[in-house]
Amino acid sequence: MDVRSNRREQGGSSAITANRLLDGRTVWLGAHGWSEQIAEARVIANTDIEAAIEDARARAAADSVMAIYGVQLLPDTATPEPLTMRERIRAFGPSVHPAFAISPQEGQRHE
Amino acid sequence: MPLLESGVLAADPWRPAAEDEPIGAGDVIVPLARLDEGLARSDPGRLGVLLPPEAEPSALRAALPGLSLIAVTFPIFRDGRAFTQARTLREHLGFTGEIRATGKPLPDQYEFLRRCGVTTVEVPEGTDPAPWAREHARFDVAYQPSILNETREGFALRRIPG
Amino acid sequence: MSDTATRPLPVGHYTYDQVDHDFLRARVEQFRDQVARRISGELSEDEFKPLRLMNGLYHQLHAYMLRVAVPYGTMDARQVRMLAHIARTYDRDYGHFTTRQNIQFNWIRLEDTPEILEQLASVEMHAIQTSGNCIRNVTSDEFAGAAADELVDPRVHAEILRQWSTLHPEFTFLPRKFKIAISGSPHDRVAARFHDIGVVAKPGPDGAVRFEVFVGGGMGRTPIVGVRIHDHLPEEDLLAYLEAILRVYNAYGRRDNIYKARIKILVQALGLDAFREKVEAEFAAMDRARYRLTPETVAAIRARFGTPDLIAPADAPAKLAADRAANPHFDRWARTNTHPHRAPGFICVAVSVKPAGGIPGDATSHQIDALADIAERFSFDELRVTHMQNIVFGHVRQDELLALWHALGEAGLATPNLGLIGDIIACPGLDYCALANARSIPIAQKISARFADPTLQEQIGRIHVNISGCINACGHHHAGHIGILGVDKKGEEFFQITLGGSAEDDAAIGQIIGPALPEDATVDAVARLIETYLTLRQEGERFLDTYRRLGQAPFKDSVYATA
Numbered sequence: 001m002d003v004r005s006n007r008r009e010q011g012g013s014s015a016i017t018a019n020r021l022l023d024g025r026t027v028w029l030g031a032h033g034w035s036e037q038i039a040e041a042r043v044i045a046n047t048d049i050e051a052a053i054e055d056a057r058a059r060a061a062a063d064s065v066m067a068i069y070g071v072q073l074l075p076d077t078a079t080p081e082p083l084t085m086r087e088r089i090r091a092f093g094p095s096v097h098p099a100f101a102i103s104p105q106e107g108q109r110h111e
Numbered sequence: 112m113p114l115l116e117s118g119v120l121a122a123d124p125w126r127p128a129a130e131d132e133p134i135g136a137g138d139v140i141v142p143l144a145r146l147d148e149g150l151a152r153s154d155p156g157r158l159g160v161l162l163p164p165e166a167e168p169s170a171l172r173a174a175l176p177g178l179s180l181i182a183v184t185f186p187i188f189r190d191g192r193a194f195t196q197a198r199t200l201r202e203h204l205g206f207t208g209e210i211r212a213t214g215k216p217l218p219d220q221y222e223f224l225r226r227c228g229v230t231t232v233e234v235p236e237g238t239d240p241a242p243w244a245r246e247h248a249r250f251d252v253a254y255q256p257s258i259l260n261e262t263r264e265g266f267a268l269r270r271i272p273g
Numbered sequence: 274m275s276d277t278a279t280r281p282l283p284v285g286h287y288t289y290d291q292v293d294h295d296f297l298r299a300r301v302e303q304f305r306d307q308v309a310r311r312i313s314g315e316l317s318e319d320e321f322k323p324l325r326l327m328n329g330l331y332h333q334l335h336a337y338m339l340r341v342a343v344p345y346g347t348m349d350a351r352q353v354r355m356l357a358h359i360a361r362t363y364d365r366d367y368g369h370f371t372t373r374q375n376i377q378f379n380w381i382r383l384e385d386t387p388e389i390l391e392q393l394a395s396v397e398m399h400a401i402q403t404s405g406n407c408i409r410n411v412t413s414d415e416f417a418g419a420a421a422d423e424l425v426d427p428r429v430h431a432e433i434l435r436q437w438s439t440l441h442p443e444f445t446f447l448p449r450k451f452k453i454a455i456s457g458s459p460h461d462r463v464a465a466r467f468h469d470i471g472v473v474a475k476p477g478p479d480g481a482v483r484f485e486v487f488v489g490g491g492m493g494r495t496p497i498v499g500v501r502i503h504d505h506l507p508e509e510d511l512l513a514y515l516e517a518i519l520r521v522y523n524a525y526g527r528r529d530n531i532y533k534a535r536i537k538i539l540v541q542a543l544g545l546d547a548f549r550e551k552v553e554a555e556f557a558a559m560d561r562a563r564y565r566l567t568p569e570t571v572a573a574i575r576a577r578f579g580t581p582d583l584i585a586p587a588d589a590p591a592k593l594a595a596d597r598a599a600n601p602h603f604d605r606w607a608r609t610n611t612h613p614h615r616a617p618g619f620i621c622v623a624v625s626v627k628p629a630g631g632i633p634g635d636a637t638s639h640q641i642d643a644l645a646d647i648a649e650r651f652s653f654d655e656l657r658v659t660h661m662q663n664i665v666f667g668h669v670r671q672d673e674l675l676a677l678w679h680a681l682g683e684a685g686l687a688t689p690n691l692g693l694i695g696d697i698i699a700c701p702g703l704d705y706c707a708l709a710n711a712r713s714i715p716i717a718q719k720i721s722a723r724f725a726d727p728t729l730q731e732q733i734g735r736i737h738v739n740i741s742g743c744i745n746a747c748g749h750h751h752a753g754h755i756g757i758l759g760v761d762k763k764g765e766e767f768f769q770i771t772l773g774g775s776a777e778d779d780a781a782i783g784q785i786i787g788p789a790l791p792e793d794a795t796v797d798a799v800a801r802l803i804e805t806y807l808t809l810r811q812e813g814e815r816f817l818d819t820y821r822r823l824g825q826a827p828f829k830d831s832v833y834a835t836a
Contacts, residue, residue, distance in 0.1 A: 021312070023382040024336040066318050067332075084764035085712070086703055090334050094704035096632055096714045100365065189323060189406065191446025195523045198443055203558050219307070219324055226442035249303055252296050254436040255512075256563045265292055266573035268436055268512075 008072045014049045015041035015073055015080050016056050017090065018065035026090045027065060028080075029056055034065060037102070038091040039079040044070075114211075115232040118221075118247035120240050123233075125159055125180060140182055143170070150177045161213070164192040168199040175206055183229070185214035194227045201228035201258040218242035222250065222272060226257040282579035283349040285418065285655040285667065287432040289397045290577070297394040300401060304328050305387035312384070327407065327445070329400030330386055333705050337381045340403040341393060345413035345431040345455075346374030346657040348398075350645040353656060355396045357641035363389055368641060370626055370634040372698060372749060373452070374412050374658040375403055379705055407445045408438035408519075412454045414462045415659040419621050419667040421613040425457035425474035425482055429575045430511065433566065434472075436574075437512055444519045448526035449534035451519070452491075464660065464776035466490045466499040467752060469536045470518060472511075482508040488518060488548075489540030492746035496782045497537040500545050502552065508571065510556075513564035517556040521548070581653040585618025585670045592672035593620070603678050605727060606689040611674070620671050622652075624664040624681060625688040625696060629725035630718050633699045634662035643684035651677045662698060663691065693730040694738060694803070695721040698749055702742030702759065703766070709742035711759025711766035712792075716740055719796045724803075733803055736816040739774070752776035754817045755799060756783040768795040772802070772828055773820050786829045798832040805831040 008014060015038065016029040027034040028041035029052075035041070044052050049070045056068050071090075072083040082088050093101040114123045128134045128141045134152055140159035141149040143166055149158045159180030162168065171181065181200060183193035193212060200206040212224050212232045221243050224232065232243070253261065253270045261270035282288045289297070304324075311321040325331075329340040341356070348356075356376055360368045363385050364378040371377055381389070393399055403410055411434045418426040434453060438444070444451070454463040457474040465471025471487035484506040490499025506514055522536045525543075540548045586592075597604040612621040624644070627633050636644070644664055648656040651673050652666035659665055664686075669677055681687040690696050697720060700706065702713030717740050724730055739753030743760075750756030756771035767789035774783030790798055803816070805828055810819045820828060 019332065022384050024332055026335060061314055085766055086334075086709075086764075089703055089712075093335070095712060096704050096718070097365075189446055190528055191406075191443075192524060192528075194443040194446065195520050198520070202560055217320070217324075219303075220446070223440075223442035223445060245306070246303075250296060250299050250440070252292050253442075254296075254439045255441055257442055258563075260563070265290070267570045268433070269292065 008049075008070055009046065009083075011046060012075055013043045013045050013073050014070040015043060015082075016049070016053055016068065017041075017071050017087070018056070018060070018063075018068040021064045021066055028091075034063060038081070041080045043073060043080055046070075046072075112233050112236060113238060115221075115234055115238075115240060115243050116230065118240070118244040120238075121231070125157075127161075138179070140180060146171075146174055150174055159209070159211075162196060164190060164196070166196075168196050168204060171200075171206075172204060175204060178206075178208060180209040180211060181206065182211040182213050182233075185212065185216045188215050188217045188220065193229075194223060197224070197228040198258055218246045221246040222253075226253065226259055226272065228258050282577060283351075283655065284579040284581045284653040285428065285657070286344065286347040286349065286578065287435075287574060288577045288579070293397070294394070297397070297399055298391075300399065301387060301390045301394050304390060308383060308387055323405060325386075326404040327402060328386070328390065329403035330381070330383070331404060331707075333379065333701075333707050334703075335705065336379065337383055337386070338705070339378045339381045339386060339389065339400060340371070341376050341378070341398060341400050342403045342410040343374050343376060343398075343658050344410060344435045345417065345428050346415060346659065347413075347417075347428065348656060348658070350649040350654045350656075352396045352398055353641060353645035353648065355392060355398065357638040357645065359389055359392065360638040360641060367635055367637045369632075369701065370636065370658050370662045370664070372660050372662060372700075372747065373410060374415075374660060375410055376658065377701075379701075401439060402445075404450075405445075406447045406449050406451075408441060408447075408451045408453060411435050411438070412452070412463055412468075412660060414456045414458055415623075415657045415661075415663075415665045416462065416612055416621050416667065417457065417657075419612075419614050419619075420458055421615045422460055423458045423615065424476055427455045427457035427472075427474050429571060429578065430472070430474060430482075430508075431455050432574050432578075433511070433571065434515070437515075443516075444523060447519070447523055448528045449531065449536075451522075451536065453515075459778075461776075461778050461780075462660075464490075464749075464752065464780075466780040467492060467496075467749070467776050468499065470515065471499055477505060477507075484508070484511060486514065486518075489537040489545075490780075491535055491537045492749055492751045493535065494532050494744045494746075495535075495538065496746070496751035497541065498780045498782065499537070500540065502545070502549050509565050509567065510561070511566050513559055513561050513566075514552075514556055516564055517552045517559060520555050521551045525551070579653075581655075581668045583616035583619055583668060585616070586672060587618070589618035589670055589672040593674055596675040600675070602689075603675055605731070606678055606687055607674060609689045609693060609731065610691040614668065616668075618671050620669050620674060622666040622669050622674070622677060623659070623691045624666070624686050625690050626663050626686070627690060627696050627721060628685065628688045629690075629695055630722035632714050633697050633717050633721075640684050640686060643680070643686065647677060647680050647684075650680070661696060663696070689727050690721075690730055692735050692737075694724045694733050694736050695730055697721055697738045697740060698753070699740040700742050700747035702740075702748075706742060706747075708745055709759065710744075710761035711742050711768065713740040713742040713748055713757075713759060716757060716759075716768065716792055716795060719793075720799055723796060723800060733807065734815055737775070738799070749776065750774070751782045752780070753783060754815070754820070755802060757795060757799075760789050762789070765791075767791060770795065770798060770802075770832065772825065773817065775817060779817075784825065786825055787833050790832075801831040802828055 030040040137156040157179035455472040473485040477483035486503040487499035657665040699713040699717040703709040741748035741750040771783030
């Protein structure tokens with residue numbers, strides 16, 4: 001599984017991400033299952049994240065998702081925002097196609 | 112373990128040599144390191160040898176007259192050295208006995224195996240032969256010559272796989 | 274299908290017959306079956322991955338990505354329109370032309386792929402072996418069959434290699450991917466020395482085709498210029514000899530370390546002489562009759578290529594000269610974006626898919642349709658994708674060039690920057706790619722915007738700027754006169770600059786000039802490199818020539834003395 005440039009840290013919090021099997025889209029684990037919006041992601045303290053990832057992986061086939069891993073979040077943001085550029089691009093869309101982007105504030109797609 | 116031949120399950124008359132025991136009687140497959148021991152055996156049973164992926168097929172040249180089976184192996188299905196080993200055994204060494212694929216090949220590789228000279232595939236207990244049969248019948252044409260010397264199809268390099 | 278008997282054969286590429294169509298349909302069914310097994314859970318992702326890759330289906334940052342093969346880069350208008358249809362129907366209305374003459378779609382759904390492949394198959398296209406550790410799409414010269422300097426049209430042999438490598442039983446699970454390029458011109462436009470195997474066709478003393486064969490070139494983590502393993506391979510031995518090379522590679526190439534698995538590492542480890550000895554031994558032992566490429570086979574493949582009827586009015590060159598004299602914008606574009614044709618009254622056109630500030634290689638479905646229309650109207654229904662991520666119309670009448678230029682302008686495709694600083698090669702980078710460390714596209718956009726002025730671009734002259742978002746070097750940064758490599762420093766994007774690379778006859782690997790810089794500083798650094806060149810160049814020198822004459826020092830100082 002590719003978690004390149006992800007840089008999970010000792011402290012702080014993370015969100016759990018995956019890709020949907022059927023369409024490959026990036027999804028985030030929220031209170032009500034997997035969502036396309038990182039705004040809906042559960043923020044999990046890094047002390048608990050490994051166990052949560054383990055749980056999510058155990059349900060991967062049933063949930064039709066793959067490549068599950070944890071993503072370090074920036075501290076103190078209104079809604080969850082990843083630390084690294086790679087994960088920001090996964091969360092908010094390619095930086096070179098504003099039409100496909102999802103803004104961090106609204107968690108909504110601009111079309 | 113069950114065997115596949117021409118897309119259907121077949122009985123396996125062979126057994127592997129047990130470790131730390133004499134090779135014994137009957138049709139036995141020995142590891143490469145015990146080849147000389149196998150060839151020296153006086154039993155009328157047939158002898159086979161397991162050729163590991165890193166071994167040179169030419170190492171078997173002198174032993175070929177005494178061998179009825181050579182097993183090649185796929186430690187993982189992506190490790191394709193056995194394809195070249197099988198082709199070398201057929202094309203350069205003229206081996207006409209059974210070439211058996213062991214390890215972890217996929218049904219999706221079945222025609223590749225056959226066209227490189229593999230005759231049987233060892234599959235795990237409980238294997239459904241249907242995907243293998245399906246892949247065996249999948250294509251009516253191949254685009255390059257193979258050691259099977261298949262009939263030409265139409266023009267250029269095309270062949271009808273057997 | 275059945276209409277191929279009555280319709281004239283498409284120009285520039287092989288035409289399928291019923292057997293070829295049936296094969297492709299069987300292949301689509303096979304993949305439909307594999308996708309169904311994946312969705313049902315019968316296949317795990319680990320098991321499915323090599324199967325989907327063998328059909329060009331990757332999983333990237335945002336979705337699945339489908340890479341469609343364009344054999345030797347050539348397509349007819351019907352095929353091009355199908356690509357536009359796929360972009361519109363199954364993707365987000367655009368496609369991306371790649372440096373291997375293919376096209377990629379970035380937003381594909383797994384569920385849709387069997388249907389997409391079925392539609393592609395209806396126009397004789399596929400995604401077979403556009404990924405995976407197998408022989409990839411065979412690339413060729415974008416001016417094949419048209420260029421004035423060409424000695425042998427390489428596309429017939431490219432097609433033979435395509436067919437031979439398709440589902441090759443022995444070489445579909447190699448240690449690593451395997452790329453072959455073939456050219457028939459003494460001017461290397463295929464980067465033959467940067468391929469696993471590069472083949473250059475030339476006429477032998479008896480007039481029969483001979484091949485010069487290079488092996489073990491490549492970019493990536495360990496850039497190596499390929500070495501000549503054969504100087505005059507007879508045509509009949511082409512397949513046998515390539516089989517021998519691939520057998521040696523399959524048997525001895527490293528499988529323990531993905532970064533040392535390419536054939537270039539094996540050639541380096543053994544040394545060329547020892548490697549050649551193994552190949553020659555295999556070649557000598559083979560049943561050569563079995564692999565013999567007969568003149569009949571070559572003729573049979575050639576017979577399924579349409580050829581253009583190259584007749585232009587006698588006054589076509591005069592008409593072009595008058596058109597150019599009357600319109601300086603057209604004249605500028607004609608100066609930068611055309612190439613001499615072998616036939617009188619004809620010219621080759623290179624269309625830049627690199628607008629100033631745009632994304633290199635991206636085209637909308639509207640533009641792709643426009644390209645198909647233009648091919649139909651002006652170039653015998655045929656176009657080519659280039660390894661520079663541009664488009665070529667091979668056979669254009671000189672008296673029709675002005676009308677073609679107007680049609681390109683309407684589609685936003687008349688940028689006059691071919692071979693200039695705006696004609697940047699960039700990989701998709703971190704905006705799409707799961708392997709990337711940094712974004713490549715934004716830096717390309719900033720450089721091309723900075724140098725948007727076409728007069729300035731012409732003053733700077735021929736230069737290759739190549740940008741890769743990671744060490745895998747899909748943007749061929751090692752071969753750039755100016756190369757830019759994205760690196761990750763604690764989650765932030767930095768860029769390393771190399772100078773002096775070339776993929777052409779003077780093939781060389783660029784050298785790093787100093788520490789990596791942030792994005793905007795890198796764009797400034799490129800501007801300073803160009804200023805330095807403009808100050809120091811002598812009459813007639815390209816950037817690369819000045820760099821080679823003076824060495825790194827003045828260029829390095831210009832970047833780091835003030836940085």
